[in-house]
Amino acid sequence: MSLRQYEYALAVAEHGSVTAAAELLHVAQPSMSQQIRGLERELGVKLFERTPTGLVPTVVGRAFLREAEVAVSASRRARATARAGVDELVGELVVAAQMGFGTRQLPGALGVLRRRFPRLEVTVFEEPSSAELDRLCRQGVLDLALMAECKRTPADAHHLGDEEFVVVLGAGHRQLAADRVDLRELAGESWVRFDRDSALDQVLLNVLRDNELPPTTVARVSQTATAVRWAAQGLGVTLVPASAVPAGHEHLVRPVFPAVSQPVIAVVRQSAGPAETALLDLLGQANWSESASLAPVSS
DSSP: HHHHHHHHHHHHHHOOOOOHHHHHHHOOOHHHHHHHHHHHHHHTTEEEEEEEEEEEOOOOHHHHHHHHHHHHHHHHHHHHHHHHSSSSOOOOEEEEEEEETTTTTHHHHHHHHHHOOTTEEEEEEEOOHHHHHHHHHTTTTEEEEEESSSSOTTTTTTEEEEEEEOOOOTTTGGGGSSSEEEEEGGGGOOOEEETOOOOOHHHHHHHHTTTOOOOEEEEESEEEHHHHHHTTTTBBBBEEEEEGGGTHHHHEEEEEESOOOOEEEEEOOTOOOHHHHHHHHHHHHHHOOGGTSSSOOOO
């Protein structure tokens, strides 16, 4: 077995097609098919099944691919570390953020990092579940993750600041007259909520429970920007991290009382390389107190 075969299998799983995976990796389709068949023969298992919508991993295939992803990520990091010079970083950096966290800070830090090291390839994604983020960190798939909680050692976890949550109200809502909204004044409101396994939805549920408010749900969404826009249209109210409020909606946002916040933790992989260290430094310099700029000025 080879890392190249692992990469081929991961590409087929992602795109559901040997042809699409071959085009992406600039490999002849027959060659990739042969490599996948050779991998299955060596393993003695069937990794993929053909369905009307394309190739999908088998149960055994999914288990294999999880470990293959760890191996490929480790290989890329090793190559990047070996090739990193004093003034240049190359290779791949894989970053994940708990949904809604660092929405303003992370792009700015990554922009500076890319301008400083233009040959560094960065992959970023949002993950709704903090448990899944922690699992990916422990597996070594991620180089750096932003989350509210983690089970890592203090050497791996770095407290960047605290993310304050704000309420988003519809245009003309009576509570827009307040500088800070007392959560008890939102009794009777319907809420735009997040997917059930989302860490953001758990925050909202805890807030509603602590303030004895019913979790009346008008809609569920998967993205913070969608929740803000739907709340802005008067569908219901929602609670999101302050940094996740899209531009143009600041006038519909208010801090809440009692205040709601969560720590923002950056978790770096063990034996972090120069790219992770540079990004961590940039994130540490970012402003994590965004809600002040969203609050209205008292007359």
